[in-house]
Amino acid sequence: MKKLLSMLLIAAMVLSMTACSSGTDAADDSSDAAAAEEGDTAEDAAEGSAEGGTFVIGGLGPLTGDAASYGISVMQGGQIAVDEINAAGGVQVGDATYMLELNFADDEASEDTVITAYNSLMDSGINALMGAVTSGACLAVIEQSSQDGILQITPSGSALGCTEYDNTFRLCFTDPLQGTTLADYAVDNLGASKIAVIYNNADEYSTGIMEAFVEEAEAKGAEIVANEAFVTGDVDFRTQLTSIKATDAELICVPAYYQDATYITQQAKDLEMDIPFIGSDGWDGVLGTVTDVTTVEGAVFLSPFLASDPAVADFVEAYEAAYNATPDQFAADGYDTVYVIKAAMEQAGSIESADLIAAMTEIQVDGVTGSVTFDATGEPNKAAKFVKIVNGEYTAME
Amino acid sequence: MKVDKKIIVRVLAIVLSYALITFLLRMGLLNRQYTALLIPIGVNIMLAVSLNLVTGFLGELSLGHAGFMSIGAYAGALFSLHVEMPALPSILLAMVIGGVTAAVFGFLIGVPVLRLRGDYLAIVTLAFGEIIKSVLNALSFTNGARGLSKIPLNANYEHYTIVFIAVVITVLVIANVVDSRHGRAVCSVRDNYIAAESVGIHVSRFKILAFVIGAFFAGVAGAIYAHNVGIIKPTTFDYNQSIEILVIVVLGGMGSIKGSIIAAIILTALPEVLRGADDMRMLLYSIALIAMILINQSGFKEKLLERFHSGKKQKAGE
Numbered sequence: 001m002k003k004l005l006s007m008l009l010i011a012a013m014v015l016s017m018t019a020c021s022s023g024t025d026a027a028d029d030s031s032d033a034a035a036a037e038e039g040d041t042a043e044d045a046a047e048g049s050a051e052g053g054t055f056v057i058g059g060l061g062p063l064t065g066d067a068a069s070y071g072i073s074v075m076q077g078g079q080i081a082v083d084e085i086n087a088a089g090g091v092q093v094g095d096a097t098y099m100l101e102l103n104f105a106d107d108e109a110s111e112d113t114v115i116t117a118y119n120s121l122m123d124s125g126i127n128a129l130m131g132a133v134t135s136g137a138c139l140a141v142i143e144q145s146s147q148d149g150i151l152q153i154t155p156s157g158s159a160l161g162c163t164e165y166d167n168t169f170r171l172c173f174t175d176p177l178q179g180t181t182l183a184d185y186a187v188d189n190l191g192a193s194k195i196a197v198i199y200n201n202a203d204e205y206s207t208g209i210m211e212a213f214v215e216e217a218e219a220k221g222a223e224i225v226a227n228e229a230f231v232t233g234d235v236d237f238r239t240q241l242t243s244i245k246a247t248d249a250e251l252i253c254v255p256a257y258y259q260d261a262t263y264i265t266q267q268a269k270d271l272e273m274d275i276p277f278i279g280s281d282g283w284d285g286v287l288g289t290v291t292d293v294t295t296v297e298g299a300v301f302l303s304p305f306l307a308s309d310p311a312v313a314d315f316v317e318a319y320e321a322a323y324n325a326t327p328d329q330f331a332a333d334g335y336d337t338v339y340v341i342k343a344a345m346e347q348a349g350s351i352e353s354a355d356l357i358a359a360m361t362e363i364q365v366d367g368v369t370g371s372v373t374f375d376a377t378g379e380p381n382k383a384a385k386f387v388k389i390v391n392g393e394y395t396a397m398e
Numbered sequence: 399m400k401v402d403k404k405i406i407v408r409v410l411a412i413v414l415s416y417a418l419i420t421f422l423l424r425m426g427l428l429n430r431q432y433t434a435l436l437i438p439i440g441v442n443i444m445l446a447v448s449l450n451l452v453t454g455f456l457g458e459l460s461l462g463h464a465g466f467m468s469i470g471a472y473a474g475a476l477f478s479l480h481v482e483m484p485a486l487p488s489i490l491l492a493m494v495i496g497g498v499t500a501a502v503f504g505f506l507i508g509v510p511v512l513r514l515r516g517d518y519l520a521i522v523t524l525a526f527g528e529i530i531k532s533v534l535n536a537l538s539f540t541n542g543a544r545g546l547s548k549i550p551l552n553a554n555y556e557h558y559t560i561v562f563i564a565v566v567i568t569v570l571v572i573a574n575v576v577d578s579r580h581g582r583a584v585c586s587v588r589d590n591y592i593a594a595e596s597v598g599i600h601v602s603r604f605k606i607l608a609f610v611i612g613a614f615f616a617g618v619a620g621a622i623y624a625h626n627v628g629i630i631k632p633t634t635f636d637y638n639q640s641i642e643i644l645v646i647v648v649l650g651g652m653g654s655i656k657g658s659i660i661a662a663i664i665l666t667a668l669p670e671v672l673r674g675a676d677d678m679r680m681l682l683y684s685i686a687l688i689a690m691i692l693i694n695q696s697g698f699k700e701k702l703l704e705r706f707h708s709g710k711k712q713k714a715g716e
Contacts, residue, residue: 105673110634111634119431119434143628161548202543202632
């Protein structure tokens, strides 16, 4: 009887799962055929009416868990763009006008969850994909999205492989490109010849930047006098800093997130080290966490977006009004991604995924993270922007 | 006669559940979201049932199960990445290699560690899981923090038959081990350590036996995980993952294999079923978890079961 009960429970469980399903899939479980069919019906419906229809942008990113702030920022930034575009009358595609809609699914920044999250978006019917926000989840999902042939733009997935397929594009810099850009800047603009590095070897972002930085800096003739590692969650960096202090380093490169940078700069000051810092875009937000702003005075970091820049004031104002918070670079990435999709729709004159993907290399978008074009490999071409902390304020640099 | 009936019920349950999954997939009744859940459910069943052998039947709290899972995942993935062969033999070998590698580590860890008991063992296994994570981070052939990617998806939903067979083998082997003479010895270690020793049961031998079998199937589950997701990173297998497996075991009931299976299905599907709730999703999930544990531990369930069992003798080992 107990077995019967358990079987019944399993059956009930499975039934409840199917009850939620739309049941639109074709008899063969070939997912791309089903997806294409869904896309077609959505499009037919859209073209049938003179008004156009709704173009659904699917979003993938962490809304819960450790990385939740990134996903929430991207979602909110994207929503601002969607609202703006709809308020301005939607997107003109050929003869039809489309209203945008953002359908954002939580992937918990997990390679496992992102697959079900992506499939739930495909079940509900999306026309393009913004995401995934984190690199690991993005790498896990491109395999399926390329089979479905849907336009995918990751706002912030910086690992190299994220743009591997023809349908995948990226808005942000890759990790290696950040490392190379930082090294060029350190050697060419700051004239550093002896550089120390502190990086997180348990983090792919930090490791990726560090490797490219070291390679480029050495190629440029600079010497890496110390290369110190830490792991996620470390708060005491005195060991690493002390060994750097023993060298004649002229510059410390910290490719890490702002939480780490906060501890590192504070402890460097405690150790009476007067060496300037250079950082990756993860430094954005460091002024909010330091107790003493003089510890980061003079630090330079890469940042695609600076909220105090007058050029982006409209976006910042709209974001602050809607969410009562200052947008960060992830919000800016999400905002720009939606405008990139809009530009691709207009250029393609169609909402077919294949046309959208083909149009991606023909568009130029002047967004809040700068002016961007895309090449066929899916990488963005945009200028690097550096931010320097001067008198306790973020200041844009040329 | 009783044994025969048991076998018939088991075979029926296996055949029916396979037929049900096939039917749902072939008829397109499962949408893509739930189709993508099939393999994670299978993986979680294997992990929970194998941990149940250690935690439920041996009675030792292990917090390092994700460590064995990661060893299996990396071993299996490295094999598939470096050895070219057709999908079917490749995934089978990857699963075996993943399992065996994890079992070897289970043995190596088990010999010194299993002298400890209770809380001490829990802490040591927790540390072991973290060590595995750090080592995977530091090694170059595991590609450090970036992990392995581009693993062939030989165990995704299209290959659900292989995964289903692996799940069935896991459950049957562990159920039979528990029912065997060795399994009784394992349970006796849990029930009374001193009494077991006094009647001549080699306690550490049976502890290691349970530990190694648990590690083996965790390794197989890890290999399936790797070939379903296609990318593995050391951070995926942190202690949260171990805790998640433990939660399934606890919810399903210590020492109940059926319970582990049902709990694995519910806990894997629940976050996806709740996807409609948007922001409230993880909150509802946690509340549902607390509610389920409370109901499970309350008299209500006992009464319900009593009604089903009225007039029936309680079978041993269930």
